Amino acid sequence: MLELLWLLLPVAAASGWFAARRTGRCKPVRDDTQRGPAYFRGLNHLLNEEPDKAIDVFVEMLKVDSETVETHLALGNLFRRRGEVDRAIRVHQNLIARPALTREQRAQALLELGQDYMRAGLFDRAENLFKELRDSRQYHAQALRNLLVIYQQERDWEACLKIAEELAPLADDPMWLERAHFYCEMAAKLIQAGHLGRANALLRKALSAHKQCVRALHMQADIAIRQDNWKEAAKLLKRAGELQPDYLTEVLPQVVECHRRTADLKGLRRYLEEALATNPESCAGLYLADLIMETDGEAAAAAFLTDEVRQHPSLRGLKRLAELHAELPDHNADAVLKTLGGHLTDLLHKRPGYRCTQCGFDAKTLHWQCPSCRSWGTVKPRTDNDEPRQITQ
Ligand SMILES: [Zn+2]
Secondary structure, three states: OHHHHHHHHHHHHHHHHHHHHHOOOOOOOOOHHHHHHHHHHHHHHHHOOOHHHHHHHHHHHOOOOOOOHHHHHHHHHHHHHOOOHHHHHHHHHHHHOOOOOOHHHHHHHHHHHHHHHHHOOOHHHHHHHHHHHOOOOOOHHHHHHHHHHHHHHOOOHHHHHHHHHHHOOOOOOOOHHHHHHHHHHHHHHHHHOOOHHHHHHHHHHHHHHOOOOHHHHHHHHHHHHHOOOHHHHHHHHHHHHHHOHHHHHHHHHHHHHHHHHOOOHHHHHHHHHHHHHHOOOOOHHHHHHHHHHHHHOHHHHHHHHHHHHHHOOOHHHHHHHHHHHHHOOOOOOHHHHHHHHHHHHHHHHHOOOEEEOOOOOEEOOOOOEOOOOOOEOOEEEOOOOOOOOOOOO
16 A cells, blocks of 8 residues: 555656646646645645555645656556555546547557456446447457457356457467357257257367367267266267377266166277277276176285286276275275275375466366466366476466
């Protein structure tokens, strides 16, 4: 607060000087009598340790003219950065109300005021300002970027898509990833309403925008499952796992379900073996162990898993191994192993299942847009061997 006052004090004093110069008195007015009663009122507040009132007086004192516009803008920004959004809004509104501003100055003030409104959560007002700025040549891209933030906040995905298309040629980034997610969001709404055909059409658009969009493939698989088309669903899910092996753990349970529904256990076994070879950190080994148990019995499954856990130690593997051993007949350590399994289950439940690769945000469920850094497609299922989370100050 005090540093701001030190900044304002000379500025407020100088505004008297500017005013004087404009009225034709070329000699700079420096004596205190010309600073007027408001200046002393402000000083008085300051001396009475009322810095809030002092700031308000000094801000009101600042006359807007061509030479103090920059000061007003700087002051407004300073208030916003300090979280004093009400004051920032007042300064910028005051600026915009002046007819003397050039077009460019007015546009700049509008942009700042829009950002104040966003900071204050007044998205409707911000939206109106940025829509007005959309036509300005200088702030066109900035207005669009702010509108995109607002529409994402409001979950207006059609509007997001339009903005992204307009913004893409202006920015270096064609925004394919974001556009694909906007299509997915729109498709999700349609799926909820039962319009599967229209949803599928949007998901195809998502995939043509971004070929690697595992989310679109996963959603297409969900639609196929709703239509009892298990083979097609398995194909889509496998493609998602191939395109981005990080998501393999996410799609595996459904791949297994699809194969079971079509009674294709041979195909499943082949697929799980391949998946395990390409991505040993996924839980393909666990599903394979289950399959071996069904076909060759618990002892064979335990032998497979023991070997697997030795090669790729994981909490999930240990837990399953403990369970298997406890189920084996004539096992004298079954009670101990059951307890061990219980502890491992607790450990698994406590740790978050997903993490943002962009900002390290931990989540219990899969978010397609990271709630923390708002990046799309960066939250991924965690593997057991993830690095410990880095704490940033
Ligand atoms: Zn993030």
